Amino acid sequence: MTGTLEIRGLGRNFGGLKALEDISVTLAPGEILGVIGPNGAGKTTLFNTISGVFRPSAGTVSLDGRIISRMRPDQIARLGVGRTFQSTTVFPETTVRETLERARSFLTAHSPMAWLGSFGQRAAGHSVDRVLKRIGLDGMADSEAISLAYGFQKILGIGMALVQRPRLLLMDEPAAGLNSSEKIEVTNLIRGIRDEYGIGILLVEHDMKMVMGLCDRVQVISYGRHVAIGTPEEVRTNSDVIDAYLGKDHELA
Ligand SMILES: Nc1ncnc2c1ncn2[C@@H]1O[C@H](COP(=O)(O)OP(=O)(O)O)[C@@H](O)[C@H]1O
Numbered sequence: 001m002t003g004t005l006e007i008r009g010l011g012r013n014f015g016g017l018k019a020l021e022d023i024s025v026t027l028a029p030g031e032i033l034g035v036i037g038p039n040g041a042g043k044t045t046l047f048n049t050i051s052g053v054f055r056p057s058a059g060t061v062s063l064d065g066r067i068i069s070r071m072r073p074d075q076i077a078r079l080g081v082g083r084t085f086q087s088t089t090v091f092p093e094t095t096v097r098e099t100l101e102r103a104r105s106f107l108t109a110h111s112p113m114a115w116l117g118s119f120g121q122r123a124a125g126h127s128v129d130r131v132l133k134r135i136g137l138d139g140m141a142d143s144e145a146i147s148l149a150y151g152f153q154k155i156l157g158i159g160m161a162l163v164q165r166p167r168l169l170l171m172d173e174p175a176a177g178l179n180s181s182e183k184i185e186v187t188n189l190i191r192g193i194r195d196e197y198g199i200g201i202l203l204v205e206h207d208m209k210m211v212m213g214l215c216d217r218v219q220v221i222s223y224g225r226h227v228a229i230g231t232p233e234e235v236r237t238n239s240d241v242i243d244a245y246l247g248k249d250h251e252l253a
């Protein structure tokens with residue numbers, strides 16, 4: 001049991017607003033779990049509560065049985081809860097390879113392992129090369145990250161999470177702003193990450209085609225509350241889900 005994320009009775013209030021209420025779900029290693037729901041349903045709040053940006057108002061999040069939900073974001077990240085970086089290029093005048101090296105050093109800089117020195121650097125080189133190949137940017141390693149097309153910059157953001165060797169990965173709308181061929185590429189990449197690294201992926205995404213094609217299970221929330229959980233097929237045909245979210249005007253093909 002390594003990299004199991006367990007969410008129990010999770011709630012988060014903003015003043016009088018219950019942005020999340022009594023959410024319980026488990027993400028197993030190697031599983032791709034989608035989280036869907038209408039705008040304002042609490043998806044990003046769930047993401048931020050897991051990663052430590054927000055403290056829960058109720059309930060717990062644990063990783064392999066250890067409660068992480070009152071830790072700081074950097075502590076949670078160091079324990080292996082990775083998240084993809086939303087924004088495109090963060091550093092000016094930095095190549096693709098250097099961007100990944102910096103992302104990796106974020107986690108190691110203050111860790112007890114940092115004193116390992118040259119050993120750490122060798123490990124970093126290996127890891128960055130492997131990730132460059134995995135995300136398909138090895139041919140662009142020496143290009144300035146800012147010069148990449150938007151879709152490649154988003155893929156680089158996924159790579160930045162991967163070099164930190166996460167035990168599970170949270171992805172908030174990885175397909176947002178991508179065209180349809182880029183979406184296919186990102187879909188294949190996410191599946192490839194799961195297959196190669198065997199880690200669980202929690203995927204918050206609006207694109208139904210992507211969610212339904214990629215996820216093993218889908219958690220549906222609305223107004224911060226649980227609506228349904230099941231396989232894409234179970235969720236697609238669930239009448240509560242159709243009422244709460246999917247309706248007639250959503251393309252599910
Ligand atoms: N930092 C915050 N302060 C106050 N209200 C917030 C904050 N973040 C989110 N909310 C509210 O919580 C609810 C859920 O928002 P969010 O998690 O962003 O939904 P989703 O990502 O599903 O669209 C919304 O009503 C939103 O306005």
Ligand SMILES: [Mg+2]
Binds near residue numbers: 043044045
């Ligand atoms: Mg959101």
